Amino acid sequence: MSGSVFIDGVWRAGAGPEAVSVDPTTGEIIWRQAVADGADVVDAVAAARRAFPAWADRPRDERIAILRRYKEVLTARTADYAQALSRETGKALWETKAELGSMAGKVDASIKAYEERTGEHENAMVFGRAVLRHRPHGVMAVLGPFNFPGHLPNGHIVPALLAGDTVVFKPSEETPLAGQLLVEALEAAGVPAGVVNLVQGGRAVGQALIDQEIDGLLFTGSAAAGAFFRRHFADRPDVILALELGGNNPLVVWDAGDAEAVAALVVQSAFITTGQRCSCARRLIVSDDAAGRAVIDAVAALAERLVIGPWNGGEEPFMGPLISDRAAAMALAGANAMGGRTVRAMAPVDGLSKAFVSPGLVEVTGLEIPDEELFAPLLQVRRVASFDEAIAAANATRYGLSAGLISNETAHWEHFLRRIRAGVVNWNRPTTGAAGTMPFGGLGTSGNHRPSAYYAADYCAYPVASFEAASVSDTLGDIKGLRA
Structure with missing residues (x-):
């Protein structure tokens, strides 16, 4: 790996200013790179757009196989990745190891959720069949938070990839190393070029990303940022918003x-x-x-x-x-x-x-x-x-x-x-208790009625309902009010 930007399967230096990540425990600089600029963001979205048709058309079993390899990579790298998370966030090692476990567990949970909530279902009809299918939206922008910089963006990225979406990921500027390691694991698992792209940086990079022709924004973060995104996309109803926000x-x-x-x-x-x-x-x-x-x-x-x-x-x-x-x-x-x-x-x-x-x-x-x-x-x-x-x-x-x-x-x-x-x-359990096999999200200022975790499958694909018959049949007799 060389550089902070991963676009179309290639690592490169960002064209933006240099940024650092600091260990809050010691003040030591643990990551220093030139981050993305607006042109990098344009390139990343374009790469994701080019990669989308082939990835969406790829048999789902093949997408599942790549994500299961990703799980294996995460498991093999748990010790090093957890230490990096602890250095970058200051969290206890027992907690960052648990975070890596949740990231790996997300793969099987997402596969099951896709089958149950957004798979393919059909019913026999007199004329043939009624079929419900789900299709990916396209290019998803994922903005990650600093508190769980692996687990929370992973909770958006895995179901998006499973559904056939492509991704442009911007980690929190507080935790760029965690985001880089996540993308390195996806690269090692064999995710094709352009399917996952990484742009590092702060607010300017995030603004450049949401200004692009994306198909969805998947965000975990503050209520203030969520309110901004609602306003920003008020005239873009084609962009699906999944906002996982804070709480009092x-x-x-x-x-x-x-x-x-x-x-x-x-x-x-x-x-x-x-x-x-x-x-x-x-x-x-x-x-x-x-x-x-x-x-x-x-x-x-x-x-x-x-x-x-x-x-x-x-x-x-x-x-x-x-x-x-x-x-x-x-x-x-x-x-x-x-x-x-x-x-x-x-x-x-x-x-x-x-x-x-x-x-x-x-x-x-x-x-x-x-x-x-x-x-x-x-x-x-x-x-x-x-x-x-x-x-x-x-x-x-x-x-x-x-x-x-x-x-x-x-x-x-x-x-x-x-x-x-x-x-x-x-x-009689902590308020922080939540399971990946159940939905996670809130009301009011805490979200926009698109809960994450098990229900992430819902916002990563849209339903297509079809009536189908294998051949043309004579339906003239079904037309009411027809002259002889």
């Missing part, structure tokens, strides 16, 4: 018993991946009584025990740094501006880089807090008087990605499930 996710605790057991679920919901998951709990809602206060105290106590440190340190960490020093500074400023009563401060961590922060809890009972997603390990706590008030508080958001209930009462769960507005709703 609630976690309700009610009649749950053991406060320490509850705290374990809360901590895993709110602070895993240093709070950098779109499904992390941002708002904890508890009863305004001794039981609720016990939960708050237990969460604060457990947060104190969490190991915060580098992925390759002497002690295995629960969480590492935020993606950058800048992200940490913005998170701390946002936490300080929130107001409320500090239960446990989110603060810099002594002896570590500026990207490290400790998990925080702030009580906001009785306060009006902006309905925004703070992408960091900060949990707002609100006490309410009744379960109905808890549900109302949980739904008091324009987002609708994930929500959770911790309770020993089945009746509470059944009521919560009927009333809560979210696409992922969990009971």
